[in-house]
Amino acid sequence: xxxxxxxxxxxxxxxxxxxxxxxxxxxxxxxxxxxxxxxxxxxxxxxxxxxxxxxxxxxxxxxxxxxxxxxxxxxxxxxxxxxxxxxxxxxxxxxxxxxxxxxxxxxxxxxxxxxxxxxxxxxxxxxxxxxxxxxxxxxxxxxxxxxx
Amino acid sequence: xxxxxxxxxxxxxxxxxxxxxxxxxxxxxxxxxxxxxxxxxxxxxxxxxxxxxxxxxxxxxxxxxxxxxxxxxxxxxxxxxxxxxxxxxxxxxxxxxxxxxxxxxxxxxxxxxxxxxxxxxxxxxxxxxxxxxxxxxxxxxxxxxxxxxxxxxxxxxxxxxxxxxxxxxxxxxxxxxxxxxxxxxxxxxxxxxxxxxxxxxxxxxxxxxxxxxxxxxxxxxxxxxxxxxxxxxxxxxxxxxxxxxxxxxxxxxxxxxxxxxxxxxxxxxxxxxxxxxxxxxxxxxxxxxxxxxxxx
Numbered sequence: 001x002x003x004x005x006x007x008x009x010x011x012x013x014x015x016x017x018x019x020x021x022x023x024x025x026x027x028x029x030x031x032x033x034x035x036x037x038x039x040x041x042x043x044x045x046x047x048x049x050x051x052x053x054x055x056x057x058x059x060x061x062x063x064x065x066x067x068x069x070x071x072x073x074x075x076x077x078x079x080x081x082x083x084x085x086x087x088x089x090x091x092x093x094x095x096x097x098x099x100x101x102x103x104x105x106x107x108x109x110x111x112x113x114x115x116x117x118x119x120x121x122x123x124x125x126x127x128x129x130x131x132x133x134x135x136x137x138x139x140x141x142x143x144x145x146x147x148x
Numbered sequence: 149x150x151x152x153x154x155x156x157x158x159x160x161x162x163x164x165x166x167x168x169x170x171x172x173x174x175x176x177x178x179x180x181x182x183x184x185x186x187x188x189x190x191x192x193x194x195x196x197x198x199x200x201x202x203x204x205x206x207x208x209x210x211x212x213x214x215x216x217x218x219x220x221x222x223x224x225x226x227x228x229x230x231x232x233x234x235x236x237x238x239x240x241x242x243x244x245x246x247x248x249x250x251x252x253x254x255x256x257x258x259x260x261x262x263x264x265x266x267x268x269x270x271x272x273x274x275x276x277x278x279x280x281x282x283x284x285x286x287x288x289x290x291x292x293x294x295x296x297x298x299x300x301x302x303x304x305x306x307x308x309x310x311x312x313x314x315x316x317x318x319x320x321x322x323x324x325x326x327x328x329x330x331x332x333x334x335x336x337x338x339x340x341x342x343x344x345x346x347x348x349x350x351x352x353x354x355x356x357x358x359x360x361x362x363x364x365x366x367x368x369x370x371x372x373x374x375x376x377x378x379x380x381x382x383x384x385x386x387x388x389x390x391x392x393x394x395x396x397x398x399x400x401x402x403x404x405x406x407x408x409x410x411x412x413x414x415x416x417x418x419x420x421x422x423x424x425x426x427x428x429x430x431x432x433x434x435x436x437x438x439x440x441x442x443x444x
Contacts, residue, residue, distance in 0.1 A: 024332075024366055028365070042397035043400070046368045049370075050368050097406050107369040108368075111369060111406050114406065115404050
């Protein structure tokens with residue numbers, strides 16, 4: 001994203017269940033500070049929770065990099081989940097609703113993709129997985145209160 | 149004389165020195181920040197505490213285990229040192245500050261030692277000073293280790309407490325129980341919730357169980373799975389589960405995630421859930437103003 005200006009990033013380790021709670025808190029705080037609406041915040045935090053759990057369970061741990069984006073007209077948040085795990089051999093299958101290898105509902109990856117506007121997955125068997133999601137603050141025009 | 153023998157001799161000398169000058173060192177330590185701020189009741193109390201620590205140090209030195217933080221003699225003062233560090237931490241000192249305060253104890257002892265040794269350049273005197281410095285460094289490590297362990301124990305204890313406190317099962321009405329869920333619902337927590345809920349269902353002969361998730365900030369697929377498992381388990385015990393407290397943002401998120409909660413009865417608020425459960429039992433409420441007896 002050439003037009004976006006990186007304004008500071010933080011890196012969080014993902015190595016235990018406690019780290020997942022930490023990730024959720026940090027993402028929620030970053031999203032709130034940037035002015036994301038409550039619904040957007042909730043979606044972003046939930047997506048982060050799913051992806052961080054994937055990093056932990058399937059990737060054997062990794063890290064999350066939170067980057068605040070500024071492209072002048074609007075602010076955004078980029079979350080980059082990286083692990084050095086076994087990678088995903090069949091992306092299409094992994095993205096299918098209900099497909100799971102971890103005993104969950106099989107909605108983590110596909111659900112997270114639906115929750116964020118921009119979802120990018122890079123993986124190679126044996127070389128780990130990197131998932132980058134980006135969301136921009138959009139403001140709904142407020143209802144007009146003027147008298148008819 | 150070999151180097152090892154010299155070190156052993158120096159250690160023993162320091163041990164004897166500490167015992168010999170116990171009173172004097174204790175008097176100086178009692179005015180150091182670490183002891184003065186912890187033992188505020190009286191100076192005598194502070195001096196006594198100093199003496200206990202000096203005795204322990206003397207025993208460690210005599211045994212020759214100057215740099216061994218696991219030396220048994222430290223065991224006798226570990227509790228006291230832990231309480232002192234905890235008390236400093238309680239008043240807002242950081243670990244680094246506490247470490248500095250412990251380091252400040254070294255100067256008074258070495259100055260007492262220098263008074264005794266007339267010839268500073270003497271090899272034996274140098275060895276003794278070195279031995280004392282090592283010993284004081286070990287004391288610092290022991291205190292820091294004790295502080296860290298106390299912190300870890302505290303965290304673990306609080307984690308356990310949180311687990312229990314956060315999952316009360318409330319009896320709302322005859323046959324109706326509710327669990328207000330608060331905070332992160334991880335696997336361990338949801339296991340506790342399920343167990344206490346199932347116990348309550350049996351104990352209170354509940355037919356309806358309300359799981360209120362108002363206090364759960366994030367509902368992702370794992371949390372949803374835990375909820376569904378709890379609902380299924382309650383159903384097996386003959387109780388119907390109602391999930392309440394689903395906020396608008398959570399509702400939208402659940403739908404987009406693709407979680408199917410259609411098999412679960414859900415309500416927006418705890419009040420709605422209670423009204424549903426009461427209605428199912430044939431208890432009816434009018435929403436109008438309360439009417440007194442005799443009015444039509």
